[in-house]
Amino acid sequence: MSELTTGSAAAGSASEYEPKIVGFLCNWCAYTAADLAGIARIKYPDNIRIVRVMCTGRVEPTFVLKALSAGADAVLVAGCHPGGCHYQEGNYKAYKRTLLLQSMLPQFGIEKERFRLEFVASSEGEKFARVVGDMVAKIKELGPLSGAGTRLAALDGFFAADARMEGGVNLG
Amino acid sequence: MADKLKFAFYWNASCGGCEIAVLDINEKILDVAALADIVLWPVALDFKYHHVRALADGSIDVSFINGSIRNSEQKEIVELLREKSKVVVAFGSCAHLGGIPALANLCSRAEIFDRAYRETPSTVNPENVLPRPRTRVPEGELELPVFFDHVYRLDEVIPVEYYVPGCPPTPSMIAEAVTAIATGKLPPVGTVFGSARTVCDSCRRTKEEKKVKAFHRIHEVEADPERCFLEQGIICAGPATRDGCGTLCLNANMPCRGCFGPPDGVADQGARLLSALATLVDSKDLDEIQGLIDQVVDPAGYFYRFGMSSSLLKHKVLRPERTAAAQGETMAQAAAAAEEGRGSR
Ligand code: SF4
Ligand code: SF4
Ligand code: FES
Numbered sequence: 044m045s046e047l048t049t050g051s052a053a054a055g056s057a058s059e060y061e062p063k064i065v066g067f068l069c070n071w072c073a074y075t076a077a078d079l080a081g082i083a084r085i086k087y088p089d090n091i092r093i094v095r096v097m098c099t100g101r102v103e104p105t106f107v108l109k110a111l112s113a114g115a116d117a118v119l120v121a122g123c124h125p126g127g128c129h130y131q132e133g134n135y136k137a138y139k140r141t142l143l144l145q146s147m148l149p150q151f152g153i154e155k156e157r158f159r160l161e162f163v164a165s166s167e168g169e170k171f172a173r174v175v176g177d178m179v180a181k182i183k184e185l186g187p188l189s190g191a192g193t194r195l196a197a198l199d200g201f202f203a204a205d206a207r208m209e210g211g212v213n214l215g
Numbered sequence: 216m217a218d219k220l221k222f223a224f225y226w227n228a229s230c231g232g233c234e235i236a237v238l239d240i241n242e243k244i245l246d247v248a249a250l251a252d253i254v255l256w257p258v259a260l261d262f263k264y265h266h267v268r269a270l271a272d273g274s275i276d277v278s279f280i281n282g283s284i285r286n287s288e289q290k291e292i293v294e295l296l297r298e299k300s301k302v303v304v305a306f307g308s309c310a311h312l313g314g315i316p317a318l319a320n321l322c323s324r325a326e327i328f329d330r331a332y333r334e335t336p337s338t339v340n341p342e343n344v345l346p347r348p349r350t351r352v353p354e355g356e357l358e359l360p361v362f363f364d365h366v367y368r369l370d371e372v373i374p375v376e377y378y379v380p381g382c383p384p385t386p387s388m389i390a391e392a393v394t395a396i397a398t399g400k401l402p403p404v405g406t407v408f409g410s411a412r413t414v415c416d417s418c419r420r421t422k423e424e425k426k427v428k429a430f431h432r433i434h435e436v437e438a439d440p441e442r443c444f445l446e447q448g449i450i451c452a453g454p455a456t457r458d459g460c461g462t463l464c465l466n467a468n469m470p471c472r473g474c475f476g477p478p479d480g481v482a483d484q485g486a487r488l489l490s491a492l493a494t495l496v497d498s499k500d501l502d503e504i505q506g507l508i509d510q511v512v513d514p515a516g517y518f519y520r521f522g523m524s525s526s527l528l529k530h531k532v533l534r535p536e537r538t539a540a541a542q543g544e545t546m547a548q549a550a551a552a553a554e555e556g557r558g559s560r
Contacts, residue, residue, distance in 0.1 A: 103486065103490055104483075104489050104490050105482055105483050105487070105490075105527070107486075108483055108486050108526075108528060109482070109483075111527075112527040125499065125501070135499055135504075138501065138504060139496045139504055139508065140489065140490055140493040140494075142505055142508040143492065143493045143508050143514060144489065146509070147485075150514070150516075150531060151321070151530070151531045151532070152532045153528070194533075197532045198532055200364075201363075201364035201365045201530070202365065204364060205361075205364055210361060210364070
């Protein structure tokens, strides 16, 4: 890289804004619940891109930050209820990391609602659909994280202006 | 050796510690002087930029550049040095990762400006005198460098061959780099000097069970000098930090702050430390877990103390309408404070 970093900025129109949500779902429960929701033809918004993991404990904080910095508007991690993890403690680990990440994200101007952990058992297809529906509604309220007028676009704007050495100090 | 090597040392957004670190190699500095002619070193020698411009491209063998890139003057000079140098070494945490100056990426440029020129309690500026990019004076126009919106690490601005980590780099680390250059035994381009492993791997403190019921900040407790800091509930960046310093801080009974940056294979130092820290919490009660996590104050500051410019998120950014609202607030506060100040004087 020999230039000030420039990322990508996709244009998005606010009126028909459809959030992009990355969902890391535990193979043993939430993923099965998502399947069940499908089989039972329960309707929920299709804004979620699902990544199947073996346990919520496998979802490293890096995955979440990577998704948010690459254009996802929100990240959902869903897995077994407390006490129900197939690897004993993976979901507690996920819970602890979630709380700490949620306390850090606002320091970067990212609302903590954009990262959510939910416990969803394999039989809870309804709950899975409700969680996704809820989350999509909430993120629609918050607005996009990438695209015109957003965090990523603003960063790109900085980089471009700095590379041109424009602006100077804004004296207001 | 027939021809002496040519070295340049340059500083950007930095504290001066890296310059002191070079001087700290003591009598070895004479070896450096025997080995190389120095063509630019603002802290110690009186060379001008036009001297560097006059050099042929690629005629400087190695430029050691410290500090992060915060303004247009720094960008201009490092681009010049890149043209004139065969090898560029990012020297110290700020050039390598952003360093302490890059913590300013948690604020906007406008906030920094207001804070420095209007809001600090020690600022008395009733006439609102402010620096401007261009100022007309009878003799002509004066120009200040542009203060960037973001703090960059060196390799975001110019290509860099090697990295010497540390805040500041240790004498042995500097000697290792200089020896490699002098003997022509250079490692592959992109190498970060130091080890590929973590500070924990070299730390000799006793490690038993990583489980804690409370987090403390280092000034709040008397730390046991023999036990792992994390096991005492004191945040230590050892598990997320590249080894190579000789566990300097640990030896002085201070936790590692992470100045060597992430070890090989770790994409985001802060995320790695966050993960290590959260996992320590010894509880299965969801409320108790919340209580413990709440004890970690300023997580971004701890996790990215030296690595903000290399992090995945890089910068705090609010959406434009929020920035406007937040800015309106600081301006209103400043106006109110100015009003108050006038009244009491
Ligand atoms: S966490 Fe800190 S104190 Fe504990 S082993 Fe690692 S470097 Fe040593
Ligand atoms: S112990 Fe950590 S903070 Fe201290 S010098 Fe080593 S890497 Fe840097
Ligand atoms: S196996 Fe489902 S959360 Fe661990």
